[in-house]
Amino acid sequence: MPCGQQESGAAPARYVVGVDVGSTVLKCHVYDRAAAVRGSSCRKVESLYPRPGWVELDPEVLWSQFVGVVKEAVQAAGLHMRQIAGLGISTQRATFITWHKRTGKPFHNFISWQDLRSIELVNSWNKSLLLKVVHVIFTVLHFLTGNDRYLAPSFLTFSTQQTSMKLSWVFKNIREAEEAAKKNNCCFGTVDTWLLYRLTKGSVYATDYSNASATGVFEPFMKCWNPTLCNLLSIPMSIYPPVKDTSFNFGSADSEIFGVPVPIMAVVADQQSAMFGECCFHPGDVKLTMGTGCFWNVNTGEHLFASRRGLYPLIGWKIGEEVVYLTEGCMSDIGTAIKWAQDINLFTNVDETEKMARSIVDSQGVCFVPGFQVSVNDPYLCASFMGLKPSTTRNHLVRAILESVAFRNKQLYDIIVKKVRIPLQTIRADGGVSNNSFVMQMTSDLINKKIEKPANADMSSLGAAFLAGLASGFWTDKEQLKKLRRIEAVFEPQKDLEEYKPAMDIWLQAMKRSLHW
Secondary structure, three states: OOEEEEOOOOOOOOEEEEEEEOOOEEEEEEEOOOOOEEEEEEEEOOOEOOOOOOOEEOHHHHHHHHHHHHHHHHHHOOOOHHHEEEEEEEEOOOOEEEEEOOOOOEOOOEEOOOOOOOHHHHHHHHOOHHHHHHHHHHHHHHHHHOOHHHHHHHOOOOOOOOHHHHHHHHHHHOHHHHHHHHOOOEEEEEHHHHHHHHHOOOOOOOEEHHHHHOOOOEEOOOOEEOHHHHHHHOOOHHHOOOEEOOEOOOOEOOHHHHOOOOEEEEEEEHHHHHHHHOOOOOOOOEEEEEOOOEEEEEEEEOOOOOOEOOEEEEEEEEEOOEEEEEEEEEEOOHHHHHHHHHHOOOOOOOOHHHHHHHOOOOOOOOEEEOOOOOOOOOOOOOOEEEOOOOOOOHHHHHHHHHHHHHHHHHHHHHHHHHHOOOOOOOEEEEOHHHHOHHHHHHHHHHHOOOEEEEOOOOHHHHHHHHHHHHHHOOOOOHHHHHOOOOEEEEEOOOOOHHHOHHHHHHHHHHHHHHOOO
16 A cells, blocks of 8 residues: 555645655655645555565566656645656666566566575685686786776675676676677666666666665776676676766656656665755765665765775765765664564564664674664674573564664774765765664764764655755756755764673674584
8 A cells, every 4th residue: 555645735736756666666756946845645665576585576566666656756745746856766786677678578577686506606706716817807906006996806706695696697697688688778777877777768778876885796897887797797887888977957857757757856875865865965964774784885075086995985976077986884774673673573663663772772692683784795794692691672673683783884884984984074874774773873872973864764766855855946956956855863972982882792703603614
């Protein structure tokens, strides 16, 4: 069932629409010039699990849901589609599909960024002699030239979250895709590219710099698809879409879809979109998103920092001549772990978790290890509870889960401080888990920094709307956008880090025992 809200008596005016196609929820918001939400709709994104470790999305279901939430949100606002100045689309990153260029028929379902089907390929490549040779060549090039573009390949390792290995898997296992690629009839697209293609009935085939840079197949220094990597993995270069600006007139949705031709004025990757929605426009600004996964993004301005272990460079957005770069560290399964706890009835409503955690002094030595790792990609890390006792209650288990989020935030923050050579400024948090003040306060205590939480936690939708609004002239510039920000809460350090040290030391022991399961 769609969820929506309606404001009665909506005056005839122009509005922008921001859609966020996330990993678990597809949301659409209609915004007025004050960036206030006038109408909303959301649908649950249904993942498919055809085999153990495989995670897919049905492209037709996703398309139907996308069109549905846009129509419902505009209707909930009491508006007509002709009043929409522009549509901005934020999408989950690195989830992709391939299809036949002439027929438009997909060769397979969307393969999610969470999918593990390429695990054997990943392990094989990471142990290969060829990759070691690549490391040596680029280490020498970096030493001789001092050029940072050679630094990342000097310790390149593949992971299951990257598009490259799963794309290689497609061409090794789906013959129709391989044959079409040989005849230049295969199209590759992330979620944004597929939606653009469908919205324009095949007349627009494109992506933007933020989405392209998140695939792991795009060279951020040269701002082009990476021919070296594609040759290494035998992926044909002909499959990739043209890359456009993030805030850009991509054309209009076909009038048969929404009744009128709605201008598509921005496509953007979800984390970069949230960064823009938080108005993290200046070098050193930090965005912390805690949703399905947890993402720390640092604005590095016009400077692109090469990958360091645990961190990687991205293009935040490109608007005209302006290119803004980010450094990102991430951990998966934050929201997933909390949803799992709800599914097994540790609590009924997610709002209860904060009260449950605060009802006890500590977790009584219980540790929760989520199934992820930052500095080393270990697909065999085992999610687990440790330190269980006869006296352990649901409250202890819930507190342990929430503490694990804060502890991982601390680890990622420390990596960023150590490796990003830019003074960190404002830290702004968003995403569903940011509504949990226990996690927010504990994170603030652990990193000893103030964290701002906006009134609107759906920053990816807002960021897409901001970018669309700039392209359509709905808003004039970023200075105007900054004035529209609304802060709901500010979390400042209240406890000394030393108070958490015993609990974090035990948790780190639990982490080590869960590696290489």
